[in-house]
Amino acid sequence: MNQDFKNLDMTMMFAIHDALRRELERITRITARVDEDPRHVLSTAVGWELFKKFLTAHHVSEDVTVWPPMERALAGRPDELALLEAMEAEHAVIDPLLADIDAALADRDSGLQRLGGLADTLYTRLGGHLDHEERDALALMDLTLSQEEWAAFSAEQRTRIGDDSSRYLPWLLDDIDAAKVATVLGKMPEPLRQAYATEWRAAYEDLAIWTPKADAALR
Numbered sequence: 226m227n228q229d230f231k232n233l234d235m236t237m238m239f240a241i242h243d244a245l246r247r248e249l250e251r252i253t254r255i256t257a258r259v260d261e262d263p264r265h266v267l268s269t270a271v272g273w274e275l276f277k278k279f280l281t282a283h284h285v286s287e288d289v290t291v292w293p294p295m296e297r298a299l300a301g302r303p304d305e306l307a308l309l310e311a312m313e314a315e316h317a318v319i320d321p322l323l324a325d326i327d328a329a330l331a332d333r334d335s336g337l338q339r340l341g342g343l344a345d346t347l348y349t350r351l352g353g354h355l356d357h358e359e360r361d362a363l364a365l366m367d368l369t370l371s372q373e374e375w376a377a378f379s380a381e382q383r384t385r386i387g388d389d390s391s392r393y394l395p396w397l398l399d400d401i402d403a404a405k406v407a408t409v410l411g412k413m414p415e416p417l418r419q420a421y422a423t424e425w426r427a428a429y430e431d432l433a434i435w436t437p438k439a440d441a442a443l444r
């Protein structure tokens with residue numbers, strides 16, 4: 226978070242990107258395992274479903290509320306428009322990859338061979354996209370979007386997360402240092418902070434999001 230943003234508060238943007246990176250690490254660690262079939266882990270642990278849901282909510286919200294107003298504001302500036310096009314193109318490769326991974330999970334015969342390569346591709350493509358967005362697109366967002374447009378992006382994301390907000394906040398804060406937890410919680414309204422402290426965090430920990438279901442029953 227060392228860039229200097231003058232207009233928009235990027236705290237939540239960096240928080241979601243870091244959470245997605247954390248999950249990418251976990252997913253590739255799981256798919257590299259030889260002691261347990263990773264198809265079993267990914268299809269029964271709740272972590273894969275949460276990852277897909279929160280990633281999709283984030284990307285679709287950017288597609289709907291961030292790139293279009295930026296495109297309008299940057300009309301006639303080909304370099305900036307090319308960057309926005311690249312952002313959309315990078316998003317567009319992720320959905321098919323998620324679908325391919327789901328297909329590999331369901332394929333009892335040859336899914337296992339495909340899964341490792343697909344997870345590595347997801348790691349590279351999504352990781353590369355997040356880095357690219359942070360390197361080049363966030364500064365442009367900061368220069369281009371109004372506070373109202375930025376608020377519309379947050380609202381869109383909130384709506385798309387919907388009933389899963391009680392899982393989203395602890396997922397976002399999973400395994401990050403106390404200072405960053407405090408910064409993110411500092412952006413939240415008091416009732417959410419309270420809910421996180423008294424209920425959501427413990428419920429999320431009980432979920433053990435990367436423990437496969439059969440194992441979870443033994444806990």
Ligand SMILES: [Fe+2]
Nearest residue numbers: 238283287358
């Ligand atoms: Fe983003």
